[in-house]
Amino acid sequence: MPNISLRDRYLAFSPIRKLTPYAEAAKKRGVKIFHLNIGQPDIASPQIFLDKVKEFNQKTVAYEKSDGSEELKSSLLKYYRGLGISLTTEDLLVTTGGSEALMWLFFILFEPGQECLTFEPTYTNYVTFAELAGVNLRPITTFLETNFTLPSIEQINRAITKKTRAIIVTNPNNPTGAVYSRNLLEELVELCLKRDIFIIADETYREFIYGGTKAVPLLTFKKAEQIVVLADSLSKRYSLCGARLGCMVSKNQPVMTTANKIAQARLASPTIEQYAASFLDQVPESYFREVNQEYLKRRDFLISELKKIPDVKVSRPDGAFYLIAQLPVVDAEDFCRFMLEEFADRKETVMLAPAEGFYLTPGMGVNQVRIAYVLKRPDLKRAVELIALGLLKYKNEFIRTNPGT
Ligand SMILES: Cc1ncc(COP(=O)(O)O)c(C=O)c1O
Structure with a gap:
């Protein structure tokens, strides 16, 4: 088989999509996933x-x-x-x-x-x-x-x-x-x-x-x-x-x-x-006004819900529909994988984007995730509840598998 270009060595999968195989497997097990990993708005097109x-x-x-x-x-x-x-x-x-x-x-x-x-x-x-x-x-x-x-x-x-x-x-x-x-x-x-x-x-x-x-x-x-x-x-x-x-x-x-x-x-x-x-x-101005009002409410709601989780820190975005959250974990990518592979509550879980891949400096953002607030507020509420439950379970698993740390 002929070799492909060496460029492959320098290319990485997008952190937004790299956990997709775990998500697909979870879906096959009948688990519903709240997608906060990707900026795919649920807003109707004009x-x-x-x-x-x-x-x-x-x-x-x-x-x-x-x-x-x-x-x-x-x-x-x-x-x-x-x-x-x-x-x-x-x-x-x-x-x-x-x-x-x-x-x-x-x-x-x-x-x-x-x-x-x-x-x-x-x-x-x-x-x-x-x-x-x-x-x-x-x-x-x-x-x-x-x-x-x-x-x-x-x-x-x-x-x-x-x-x-x-x-x-x-x-x-x-x-x-x-x-x-x-x-x-x-x-x-x-x-x-x-x-x-x-x-x-x-x-x-x-x-x-x-x-x-x-x-x-x-x-x-x-x-x-x-x-x-x-x-x-x-x-x-x-x-x-x-x-x-x-x-x-x-x-x-x-x-x-x-x-x-x-x-x-x-x-x-x-x-x-x-x-x-x-x-x-x-498309009338009112379309943009309504969409913006919806995102504003989602942003405020998401921030206040996330802040209720102990040791979670969040940025306060003034635009777009993403925020960065710092989680009380050592490796946020492992936590994101855990959420898809090992965790589910009432057959539901959340997909997040590990933030490390958004940084170029090695070691930056390892305990951060990017959250896209592209879901309706009741779904956001449930998604944050799942993150909180997931963090608890993850911590307990960590203590069980690393006794004495
Ligand atoms: C900052 C930024 N630039 C560019 C794009 C590319 O958008 P598209 O190719 O869908 O027009 C995106 C999509 O998410 C983005 O977030």
Whole structure:
């Protein structure tokens, strides 16, 4: 059998999905699993999208244009105008999810061996994309104790080396839920202009904001137009994860020209979904308001329930729909596995994402998990109850199998 690429050695399974085999086995045993491990919202997709998918009546599902259908592009331009970003069609390219835009950016912006900075804990899939492109993803650590606020601009400046080509700014942040203020972003922009590095803006969760801090799009900073590349997604904004649509947006012409070359090589993004998504500009403001209110209630509820469990510490997210919790265990991944493999209460259990995989620094986050509050409150309540029961049982098992510790 021929060998496969050595890249395999450097790639890891996503911490969000790596425990899936245990979950599948539990399901086969008839155990119901509350999925807090993955950001798959239970919120209904907009009715207009669902109606338009059904309405699609072409005889052939043909390839769309490589840079996206004209209708979807103009609908997206309208959306960005609403955010105060005025774009031409050349500044925007439709991609198959924000993931595709992100993956391409690691190939477009970097030479192999160059560095990209990210705040850790970070969105774990950046790690895989960087590995594939031979880019060295370097962390700037943020801490649960300080609610994952960013370090000072001086510290960020010190992390930039001769090899640094870009910094990823995930705002609102996954996995921490942190939202960065206008002042802070302004300082970051100044720094990146001064040090001549790109900003990869990942604003997938722009609409999900619960505190006073607004998610200011980086493309609204006029002076940063040439250094900001936005990787955007329709997945969360409209609860359309399976539509696999996103876009890359930049005023930087060389970036967009290269992106178009890659886009042409992969031919096109899905035709029917693009057709239906082009009507999303008709989704009323009230949709976002209602969704946000629901998530706000879930966040507050989840935090107050988790805090009732002894020795559990939680972050307080201002955006997105994730939080990091520190558990009274040595190894959170082992606890997550235990919950799926060995624990069930009335044939129910919980799946969590071990947070270690969201960190690049070895040893960080080993006793933390990421929780996605994407379930209704009664389900969240039961899920937290299961975590509490699981922690008790786990502790007792640990004492039984490690007497004297
Ligand atoms: C921070 C962040 N960026 C990008 C993505 C990619 O989204 P998609 O490929 O579904 O558009 C996600 C998905 O969860 C995310 O959390």
